[in-house]
Amino acid sequence: MAEHANIPAGKGRSNAAILVACVAFVAGMVGMSFAAVPLYRMFCQVTGYNGTTQRVEQVSSVILDRTMRVTFDANVAPGLMWNFKPVEREVMPKIGETVKVHFTATNHSSEPKKGQAVFNVxxxxxxxYFNKIECFCFTDIELKPGETLDMPVVFFIDPEIVNTVETKDIGTITLSYTFYPQEETKPVAVLPAGKADGNQKL
Incomplete structure (x- = not known):
C-alpha cells in the first residue's frame, strides 16, 4: 500500500498565498506592458525626450529678433504606397513666430489606405522647444485611391531655446516625419452562424 505524506495545513495555505501573489505579479506586469507605450509617448511629449516635439494650444507671446532655420524631411514606411513630401523644404522664422507650412500625401494604391505619421526633431x-499647435500627425490619415491631401503644420520655436546652454547656439532644426500603414482592427475570431446569440442547435 502506498504511503501518503501528511502536509501541514499551514504550509498548504502558505503555498496558495505564494501562488496568488505570483499570478497577481504576472497580471500586473502584463498590464504595465500595455500601459508602457502611451505613458512613454506622454513622457516624450512633455519632456521632448527622443526628439518628440511639444503639443500646445496657444501661440507664443514673445517673438525674438533672431531667426532659426527649420528644414523638413518626409518618409514613407514599406507597405504604404504613398508619395509624401513637404511643400516647403525649409523656412527661416523668427524665434517665437507662429509659422504654417504644408505637406502633401498622395495614395498611389488601388484601395483606400490609412496611415499614421511618426515625427521627431x-x-x-x-x-x-519645438511647439506644434496644429499637425496632421495628431490623428490617422485616410486617403482614397489616387487622392492627394494637403496637410498643414502650425508651429513656433519657444524663445526659451536661447536661454539654455545646450540649445542657445543651435542654428538649424530638422522636423522629420515617417508615415506608417495603419491596418483596420479585425476580430480575433468570428462565431459560426447560429452561435452569435447562443441558440446553437444540437
Missing part, C-alpha cells in the same frame, strides 16, 4: 536638445 533633431538635434534632440531642441525638441522640447
Amino acid at each position: 533633431t538635434p534632440m536638445e531642441a525638441a522640447a
Whole structure:
C-alpha cells in the first residue's frame, strides 16, 4: 500500500498565498506592458525626450529678433504606397513666430489606405522647444485611391531655446516625419452562424 505524506495545513495555505501573489505579479506586469507605450509617448511629449516635439494650444507671446532655420524631411514606411513630401523644404522664422507650412500625401494604391505619421526633431536638445499647435500627425490619415491631401503644420520655436546652454547656439532644426500603414482592427475570431446569440442547435 502506498504511503501518503501528511502536509501541514499551514504550509498548504502558505503555498496558495505564494501562488496568488505570483499570478497577481504576472497580471500586473502584463498590464504595465500595455500601459508602457502611451505613458512613454506622454513622457516624450512633455519632456521632448527622443526628439518628440511639444503639443500646445496657444501661440507664443514673445517673438525674438533672431531667426532659426527649420528644414523638413518626409518618409514613407514599406507597405504604404504613398508619395509624401513637404511643400516647403525649409523656412527661416523668427524665434517665437507662429509659422504654417504644408505637406502633401498622395495614395498611389488601388484601395483606400490609412496611415499614421511618426515625427521627431533633431538635434534632440531642441525638441522640447519645438511647439506644434496644429499637425496632421495628431490623428490617422485616410486617403482614397489616387487622392492627394494637403496637410498643414502650425508651429513656433519657444524663445526659451536661447536661454539654455545646450540649445542657445543651435542654428538649424530638422522636423522629420515617417508615415506608417495603419491596418483596420479585425476580430480575433468570428462565431459560426447560429452561435452569435447562443441558440446553437444540437
